Amino acid sequence: MDVLLLGASGRIGRRVAAELLDRGHSVTGVSRSGTVEGIDDEAFVAVAGDATDPDQIARLAAGHDAVASALGPGEDDSPEVLTEMIEAVIEGLRRAEVDRLVWTGGAGGLRVGPDTRLVETEEFPDEWEPLARAAIDAYGILEGADDLRWTYVAPAALIEPGERTGEYRTAERELVADEDGDSYISMEDFAVALVDELESGDGVGSYVGTGY
Numbered sequence: 001m002d003v004l005l006l007g008a009s010g011r012i013g014r015r016v017a018a019e020l021l022d023r024g025h026s027v028t029g030v031s032r033s034g035t036v037e038g039i040d041d042e043a044f045v046a047v048a049g050d051a052t053d054p055d056q057i058a059r060l061a062a063g064h065d066a067v068a069s070a071l072g073p074g075e076d077d078s079p080e081v082l083t084e085m086i087e088a089v090i091e092g093l094r095r096a097e098v099d100r101l102v103w104t105g106g107a108g109g110l111r112v113g114p115d116t117r118l119v120e121t122e123e124f125p126d127e128w129e130p131l132a133r134a135a136i137d138a139y140g141i142l143e144g145a146d147d148l149r150w151t152y153v154a155p156a157a158l159i160e161p162g163e164r165t166g167e168y169r170t171a172e173r174e175l176v177a178d179e180d181g182d183s184y185i186s187m188e189d190f191a192v193a194l195v196d197e198l199e200s201g202d203g204v205g206s207y208v209g210t211g212y
């Protein structure tokens, strides 16, 4: 596949790029500066683009089979920029006539009980709440894009650089936790999950939680 990867310079994005390239896909990696450090592969091209601008997304996405996102707010941005980004990306894909989008979302909107989402629990750190709420709002916008084959893939509650084991579990709209109640995934295995979803399309139209 020819994949446009938004957020390719980010912590998760660089691992998604590596996973795509390992599996033989071609990747156009977008960051605002047009540079992506640490990836040296002839099937990879780094380009500059602003993910809040639908015209730029349309131009960049044209001719690709799919778009993957590991976008997050820049250092000087408020969390709400995520909703601006998802609106621009949806609009850009429509204009470019690309209908497949796999989006790295947040775990905050995943259910931990019948009527409770992770963000609503007492243990959820206050400092993460604005980003979690913005990611939930972004999901609400994506959910309405029924002309796209989208999947919103969320990490576990905790995601950090780690090992690529190739093993993980998924659950639709539910937080994935182990038997001790810990919800964790390495960034490398999250990239595996995201690329598996991109290739299979099993989760089209759904909010997929990942973890061990």
Ligand SMILES: NC(=O)c1ccc[n+]([C@@H]2O[C@H](COP(=O)([O-])OP(=O)(O)OC[C@H]3O[C@@H](n4cnc5c(N)ncnc54)[C@H](OP(=O)(O)O)[C@@H]3O)[C@@H](O)[C@H]2O)c1
Pocket (backbone or CB within 6 Å): 006, 007, 008, 009, 010, 011, 012, 013, 030, 031, 032, 033, 049, 050, 051, 052, 070, 071, 072, 073, 074, 104, 105, 106, 107, 108, 131, 135, 154, 155, 156, 157, 158, 159
């Ligand atoms: N447990 C959880 O739910 C959880 C935990 C961690 C992360 N996440 C989510 O996963 C996503 C990625 O996280 P991360 O830690 O990998 O983020 P990160 O390292 O901050 O990377 C963000 C990426 O977005 C790009 N970006 C920012 N603004 C842009 C713009 N206007 N136009 C184009 N590119 C732009 C950055 O590129 P440049 O700055 O180089 O332009 C960078 O590549 C975030 O949405 C975050 O909320 C969820």
